Amino acid sequence: MTRKHRACALLIALPVLAPLAPVQAQTLAARPSRAMTIAVGEATKDFTQKQVAILQLAAHAAATAQLCDGISLDDAAVEKSVGDMMTEASQGVSEQERIRLHDLALVTFGALSGLALGEATRNEAAYCKAAKADASDPEKFAFLRLDPPKK
C-alpha cells in the first residue's frame, strides 16, 4: 500500500469516525475540538504555524469540495502551496527525515479532512453557502473555485 493509498484510506475512514467526538457538536465548535488538537499534535512538533495552517486550509477545502455542489478543489493552488510547504519544511534534513515529514503531513491532512467533513455535515446547507461565498473571492480563500454554471 502506497502512502497515497494510506492517506486516501484515512480520508474515507475519518468522516465515519468523526461522530465519535460529539462533545463539540453541542457547542458548534466555537473552538477547536479536542479531536483537532490531537490531530495536529504531532504536526506542531515539526511544522510551523503557517505550515499547519496550510494543512488546515487544504483539508477544509478538500472536505468542502467533496461535500458542496458547484465547488471544486483548485488542485494547482493546493499542490503548489503544499509542495512549497514541504520543500521549506524539508530544507537541510536527511532523505529519511524528509519521508517522515511527508508522511506526517499526509496523515495530518487526512485526519483534518475527516474532522472538517464531520463538522461541515452538521449544518451542510449553511456550510456550503459560506463556502461558496469564500470560493468566489480568491483573496478570501485560494484553494477552492466555483464550477462553471451548467448549460
Add this chain to the structure above:
Amino acid sequence: MKTTAWCVVASLAATCALTPAPVLAQRSDRYAIDACSSAVDREIGRRYSQAGRTQLLSNDTRSIGYDETGVSGRAQFADNGGWTQFNYDCIYNARTGATYGLDIRNLNHGSSDDDKKKNANAAAAVIVGALLAGAIVASAKKKDRHDDDRSWSPSRGVECYPRESACYENGSFSRYWTKRIYYR
C-alpha cells in the same frame, strides 16, 4: 509632599501629551521587536534543543493594522555545528500583547561556503539529532504546551488558536481568518 507628587504627575502627563507620534511609533516598534524576538527565541528553543540564544541580525517593522505590527528579518542561533542563520516573520498585536503568524524559514547552516562544505554532513546529523531531541522534549512538555495554548481575538466574534493554527468566527472554522492570520 502633595505638591511634589502633583509635579511628577503633571510632568508625566505633559511628557505623554507632548510626545510626537513618530516617537510613539518607534516605541511601538520597539515593543514589537522585543516581543517577536522572544517568540523567535522560544520557537527555536522548541525546535532545536541544542540551540543557544537567538540573536536578531536585522528587523524591519511594518504597520499592518491599527494594533498590528509585522517584524521580519534575519536571525541566527549557535548550535554544535556552528551558527545557523534563518529568516523570520512575526506579527505583534499591541492591544493584546500577543505575537502570532510566526514563520521561520531558509535555515542556512555554517558561516561560509567552506565551512558549509566541510560541515555539511555534521550539520545534517546535528539537525536530525536536534529534531529528534526536540521531539522528545516537546513530547514531554505536551501537556504544558496544551495548557499554555491561549486563544486571542483579532476581531469581534473571531477567536484564533495558535496551537491548531485555526481561527473560528461565530462558532465555525473561518477560512478567511485562518488564512489571514496564519497563512501569510
